[in-house]
Amino acid sequence: MSIKDYFASLFKGVWSLINGLQVTGKEFVTPKITERYPENRDTLKIADRFRGTLTLKYDAEGNHKCIACGICQMNCPNGSIHLETKMVELPDGKKKKKLAKYIYDLGSCTFCQLCVQTCPQNALDFSNEFEHAVFTREKLIKQLNYLPEKEIIAPAPKPAEVTSPEAKEENKENK
């Protein structure tokens, strides 16, 4: 190694050391924040985009938008979603598939959010609930449709149309 190379290498090493110390020095004077968890549980700020646990979105009337299509179940790479469905008869006599149970296994979920992104009804979301400690894995299996499924109510029948001329007259008089 020539003298020139020796000093070039020495200078490079010292410059690298100064750079490293700059980072250390900056952190040394930065104000420290200590989270007093769990004492600060009520005031703890969790980022909005944090993926804590999968939820089925309910509106103020207690309705969710899941149509039991099964797309989330098919797209989940870990099999963390299991849907139980039932067939119900509509007021017009047609049959329709409805959600019976939406089972989610938090223990095997990788929070990839594929289920949320592919749901055609925008029925799913991640809450930022993060306290999941339990004693057995079975307790991590949750039913997301926690409110009872609503019955389909038949629409009120329309008033019968007045057809005969006498009935039309009578109808006019009553008005």
Ligand code: SF4
């Ligand atoms: S949550 Fe969405 S994707 Fe999953 S079954 Fe319901 S409507 Fe389909």
Ligand code: SF4
């Ligand atoms: S976030 Fe990913 S792993 Fe978790 S339930 Fe949804 S699709 Fe499955």
